[in-house]
Amino acid sequence: MPKADRQPYVRTIFVCINERPPGQDSCGGRNSRPLQEALKAHVREKGLAKKVRITRTLCLGQCAIGPNIAIMPDNVWYHHATPEDIEEIKALFIDPLP
Ligand code: FES
Numbered sequence: 001m002p003k004a005d006r007q008p009y010v011r012t013i014f015v016c017i018n019e020r021p022p023g024q025d026s027c028g029g030r031n032s033r034p035l036q037e038a039l040k041a042h043v044r045e046k047g048l049a050k051k052v053r054i055t056r057t058l059c060l061g062q063c064a065i066g067p068n069i070a071i072m073p074d075n076v077w078y079h080h081a082t083p084e085d086i087e088e089i090k091a092l093f094i095d096p097l098p
Pocket of ligand 1: 016017018019025026027028058059060061062063064066068
């Protein structure tokens with residue numbers, strides 16, 4: 001069976017929002033959800049929802065250094081992501097898209 005060759009988005013940005021019980025490392029436990037919401041709102045404001053997908057995801061396997069954000073297909077990862085990193089992601093990976 002042939003693989004689909006259509007790429008629906010230029011970029012997909014995965015933001016881990018996984019939560020674990022208190023005392024265990026998790027991105028959700030480090031307040032990652034507002035980071036995801038800020039990216040999503042920005043993409044909507046810019047009218048780029050058909051080009052950039054902001055995706056909430058569960059564990060990316062890097063729990064101890066979260067919040068984690070993975071940008072594909074660039075394969076750029078942000079660890080310990082902060083609101084300042086969100087501004088950088090907007091400037092580097094979202095706003096330049098035509
Ligand atoms: S909980 Fe986010 S990488 Fe594991």
